[in-house]
Amino acid sequence: MKLEDILKGSPILKLTGKNEEISGISYNSRKIHPGYIFAALKGEKLNGYNFINEAIDRGAIAIISEQAKPPNFTKTWIQVSDARKTLALCSDNYYSHPSKNMKIIGVTGTKGKTTVAYLLERIIKEANFNPGVIGTISYRGMNEEIPAERTTPEAPDLQRMLKEMLDSGITHCVIEVSSHSLVLKRVEGIEFDVTVFTNLSGDHLDYHHSMENYFEAKKRLFISKRKNRIAVINTDNSWGKKLMSQISTGIISFGLRNPATVKCEEYEFNDEGIKLFIKYPGGKMELSSPLLGKPNIYNILASVSTALSLNIPLFAIKKGVASLRMVPGRFEKIENPLGLNIFVDYAHTDDALKNLLETARELSKGRIILVFGAGGDRDKTKRPRMGEVAGFLADWIILTSDNPRSEDPMSIISDIEKGVKKTGTKQYEILLNRKEAIKRALSSGKRGDHILVAGKGHEKHQTIKDKIIPFNDKEIIISMLKEMEIN
Secondary structure, three states: OEHHHHOOOOOEEEEEOOOOEOOEEEOOHHHOOOOEEEEOOEOOOOEHHHHHHHHHHOOOOEEEEOOOOOOOOOOEEEEEOOHHHHHHHHHHHHOOOHHHHOEEEEEEOOOOHHHHHHHHHHHHHHOOOOEEEEOOOEEEEOOEEEEOOOOOOOHHHHHHHHHHHHHHOOOEEEEEOOHHHHHOOOOOOOOOOEEEEOOOOOOOHHHHOOHHHHHHHHHHHHOOOOOOOEEEEEOOOHHHHHHHHHOOOEEEEEEOOOOOOEEEEEEEEEOOEEEEEEEEOOEEEEEEEOOOOOHHHHHHHHHHHHHHHOOOOHHHHHHHHHHOOOEOOEOEEEOOOOOOEEEEEOOOOHHHHHHHHHHHHHHOOOOEEEEEOOOOOOOOOHHHHHHHHHHHHOOEEEEOOOOOEOOOHHHHHHHHHHHHHHOOOOOEEEOOOHHHHHHHHHHHOOOOOEEEEEOOOOOOEEEEOOEEEEOOHHHHHHHHHHHHHHO
């Protein structure tokens, strides 16, 4: 494809060079091949401008940058006002706008994105369409699944995946859209048919600095010139209400408490799942799901509302919801012969931890033993709030390491402990080694107790300083349970 075709619509300030044939585009100098464009992006830690020579050595023939062309630079130089937006629009052009030729559903929110994506995947399959998913756990297409490196990939990777999915026969793609990706403009150029807002609560404030900024980042997904786009929004969430008042697209609201387009009028819980009675503009429906807990009512409502907006038949919605037994690392039960209710969950904010503990309390009268920590180099303000929630709602707490990254693990635990102490409880202990903490929880549990291992969910590794160590909560629990059975 010619350079001028790739650059259509980009915010160009000055172009110096030839209209050459382009064979690819990348933001990573190590992935440059002959004939590529290199987008020199400025990141939090590194500046792509410093890697231009490496990109040229690897075969780059054009550079995108917000800086002016250096003296005596002989390759094509494209100076732009916004390098990230240019990268996204160029990627969309290069891969021939794949989002225009399939249904694209964007799901954003602090919690629930992954579960909603899994539910929609099942519903779309039951309707005899071919779904693809780009999300936190994995990228899934036709008979293919790749572990996810990040929730929402960088624009060239995202557009390439969409093109590959389209070529393989995918008809609908569900994309989990993170707030970071919206700020960094990774989804610019993608034409969403439906955008979904699950909820908003305190998280990522190390990056966004305030809840208002966090909300404004999420709102970007819902502002579009495309006609006929539908926004599916949680009306029980205060930020969802605010979003509804600030956008001009068609809205389908969902909820339990407030008036909504799609409303759960009644629900029943048991340890086998949820039964929901839902009212929507076309009538009423009864749904059953093996998923557990009140947060999953909202996830199901979001999925049902989205499916209705896509004119998916009711039989497919019902079968799809009923067929999803679990989502990896989301209140995932670990079966065992010891009579323990063991769950692994990704809860890593105070609100998510509260939902987790309240769900466990609804399901059992036994003790709740909670193992958790908090990630390093991330929002520090949530740590004492997490400790406070645990202190009020858990019967026994084991504070441990999560992904400390470059921080001192004990310093992170100390931040959490401040919140625990605030509640006045003394029902806690500190075990820095996460494996030992899990072992302690399992060995102290009695039949009927709930043991909740929170924070890492589906993750396969633990990051300690510059080391990435294999570590999966579920695998470790299963291994320990086998040892306990033998002994």
